[in-house]
Amino acid sequence: MIIDKTMRLYPTVWQLMRHTIQDDVINDYHIPAGYTVFWSNYMLHRHPAIWEDGDGAL
Numbered sequence: 725m726i727i728d729k730t731m732r733l734y735p736t737v738w739q740l741m742r743h744t745i746q747d748d749v750i751n752d753y754h755i756p757a758g759y760t761v762f763w764s765n766y767m768l769h770r771h772p773a774i775w776e777d778g779d780g781a782l
């Protein structure tokens with residue numbers, strides 16, 4: 725549990741990216757082909773809609 729929570733709050737890979745090869749829609753956001761999409765695992769792992777203790781300190 726300690727390792728899981730440490731990896732959640734302090735992920736080694738805190739951000740990832742993908743290049744889009746075709747148009748897409750995710751949660752009403754239109755994402756054109758040829759774009760680069762970044763997202764943050766660090767923020768996702770602290771999102772209050774997902775985690776009860778979202779930003780909880782260890």
Ligand code: HEM
Pocket residue numbers: 736737740741
């Ligand atoms: C602390 C150690 C490591 C870190 C932080 C790390 C991090 C990453 C990251 C961020 C990616 C890109 C993931 C993505 O964009 O989806 C990746 C891909 C990859 N890593 Fe590592 N990596 C580590 C160790 C290793 C080791 C030891 C190996 C092989 C023995 C390895 C093999 C690969 C391969 C083959 C991919 C490409 C996977 C794919 O595109 O399907 N990684 N790694």
